[in-house]
Amino acid sequence: MLILLIIGLLEPPSYVRAYDRPNDGGGAIVIEWESVSDTLLKGYEIFRRKVGEEEFRKVAYVARGRNSFVNSIGIKDGVKYEYAVRSVGIDGSYSDLSIPAPPVVSYPQWFKKNKINTLLAIAIYFFLLVYFTQAAKGRELFIRRIAGLDHLEEAVGRATEMGKPILYVPGLSGLSDIATIASINILSPVAKKAAEYDTPIIVPNRDPIVTMVAQEVVKEAYTEAGRPDAFKRENVFFLSDSQFAYAAGVDGIMVRERPATNLFIGMFYAESLILAETGNMTGAIQIAGTDAVAQLPFFITACDYTIMGEELYAASAYLSRDPKLVGSIKAQDWGKAILMGLAFIGSILSLLNIDVVLKMFATI
Amino acid sequence: MRRTFPLVIAFTMGLLMMIQYFIPHPISQKFYKIMVQQWLIIISIFFYVFAWRSFGLYHINKIKRRKEGWWASVVAFVGVFFMLLAGFGDRIPGGIGHFIYKYFNFDDLYNYMFAPLQATMFSLLAFFIASAAFRAFKARTMEATLLLVTATIVMLGRVPLGASMWKGLPKVVEWILMYPNMAAQRGIMIGVGLGMIATSMKIILGIERSYLGGE
Known part of the structure; x- marks a missing residue:
């Protein structure tokens, strides 16, 4: 009897409000309400009607503990909707419908306001990049030594001395991965050097688009070196698009052809150690470069030199010494300095319960 | 142009x-x-x-x-055409294509030949990790010794044996992974992020042209 009395008193949620979901392409409305504190509460049912309609129709059920819902099914932009919510008891009983929220209209936005910080960061970085690439013209900027890149020429030279080919593995990703583009940027000077030394370069690929780009890059490099006749298209080839078939194929090349130099530069996954250890066993000099943090320890262990993380993106500038490209590294350093400064200030302010810097990085 | x-x-x-x-x-x-x-x-x-x-x-x-291992190329061709015919052989009236399609199921070839072959390659990783770890853990330098000590602590702390030796070990491991390890990883990741943006912008602005074949 007491339970029934309690169930009969199940209250509808209060302060129901509905608003257009911000920063979206339309077709979604957010409904929020004050939670009902009742031990016999099971959840809430959300009802919707177009303005002018008599009856509300149920659109969703949410379990207790939540006090918001995004209605994105059956919403038409520009149409006025009203929402009401009711409580559902654990025995299946219902409260009355809440007071409907004021009418709401969904519409698509033209700008993601929650990405203003990203836009601002890009603008600052863009300014730094343009400033330093212009400022670097005619000047020689200092870049710290990167061992892996310093030894690229030596590695090519070693292959020449031994009369063996160079194996260049441009990673397993496609061109949509920036690491692959960085790898292609390094392939160009390596292929040029190989052409100058008349040393064959083997480039097995996993991605069809990367295969074609790599062929063109190597061909151009041979032409630039004045050796277009020495370019062999069949040495830059598509091996397999299956991860481990590719690994097996590259391992096979290492064991059969015995390249004197193995360069693993780009994006790698679980096959990184399979490739690097096989190369290590064949006695080749190995230089790896990747931004895949999880694969770095494997390369560091099995390779002679490892180009780590951002060094991969600095490689093109480092090798070409083009002032404009070197200037872009300066911009990167300034970007890092700003981020480090903000991280430091943010940490101090957070200890003082001031979250202004943390909010600057929030994206929601 | x-x-x-x-x-x-x-x-x-x-x-x-x-x-x-x-x-x-x-x-x-x-x-x-x-x-x-x-x-x-x-x-x-x-x-x-x-x-x-x-x-x-x-x-x-x-x-x-007739380069060394030329027979592997023959196997590669046979594999490619066999799989092609197992998938499309019915479109070829009569002949070997129809025969392969009829008696070799494409899904079975994939599930019972290709997938185990991939798994075999992947499983080699276990042996390679052992050989690489053996080399890396030789305490010849200060860094290698530090790596050896840290790796031993982390490995012990991640298995029940470590906790039975000392109750506090899993917490030490958690601290190593959460703070020094995470700090280093985030440092690399921030650099990578900035490098990616810089490379993208350089390509958009035409400063970086190596991908077109020239420097």
Whole structure:
């Protein structure tokens, strides 16, 4: 009897409000309400009607503990909707419908306001990049030594001395991965050097688009070196698009052809150690470069030199010494300095319960 | 023109895709879908044709010249054509294609031949990790000794044996992973992020041209 009395008193949620979901392409409305504190509460049912309609129709059920819902099914932009919510008891009983929220209209936005910080960061970085690439013209900027890149020429030279080919593995990703583009940027000077030394370069690929780009890059490099006749298209080839078939194929090349130099530069996954250890066993000099943090320890262990993380993106500038490209590294350093400064200030302010810097990085 | 045209395309598309990221409107989303999902797929299909041509040329060249391991190229060709016929052999009336299609199920070939072969390659990783770890853990330098000590602590702390030796060990391991390890990883990741943005901008602005074949 007491339970029934309690169930009969199940209250509808209060302060129901509905608003257009911000920063979206339309077709979604957010409904929020004050939670009902009742031990016999099971959840809430959300009802919707177009303005002018008599009856509300149920659109969703949410379990207790939540006090918001995004209605994105059956919403038409520009149409006025009203929402009401009711409580559902654990025995299946219902409260009355809440007071409907004021009418709401969904519409698509033209700008993601929650990405203003990203836009601002890009603008600052863009300014730094343009400033330093212009400022670097005619000047020689200092870049710290990167061992892996310093030894690229030596590695090519070693292959020449031994009369063996160079194996260049441009990673397993496609061109949509920036690491692959960085790898292609390094392939160009390596292929040029190989052409100058008349040393064959083997480039097995996993991605069809990367295969074609790599062929063109190597061909151009041979032409630039004045050796277009020495370019062999069949040495830059598509091996397999299956991860481990590719690994097996590259391992096979290492064991059969015995390249004197193995360069693993780009994006790698679980096959990184399979490739690097096989190369290590064949006695080749190995230089790896990747931004895949999880694969770095494997390369560091099995390779002679490892180009780590951002060094991969600095490689093109480092090798070409083009002032404009070197200037872009300066911009990167300034970007890092700003981020480090903000991280430091943010940490101090957070200890003082001031979250202004943390909010600057929030994206929601 | 040969250089300018790709640079103009890279600049225009890079800028449009960047602007698109900040616009949630359906027009912007449709543009993204057309460019990334539809165009990329269409282009990829054509590139696959060239890629298979490249695959064929490489292996034909190896077989012709009887290079070491040329028989592996024969196996590669047999594998490719066998799988093709197991998938499409019914479109060829009579002959070996029809025979293969009839008696060899494509899914079975994939599940019971290709997948185990992939798993076999992957399982080699266990042995390679052992040999690499053996080399890395030789305490010859200060860094290698530090690596050896840390790795031993982390390995012990991640198994029940470590906790039974000392109750506090899992907490020490958690601290190592959460603070020094995470700090180093985040340092690398921040650098990578900035490097990616810089490379993208350099390509959009035409400062970086190595990907076109020249420096």
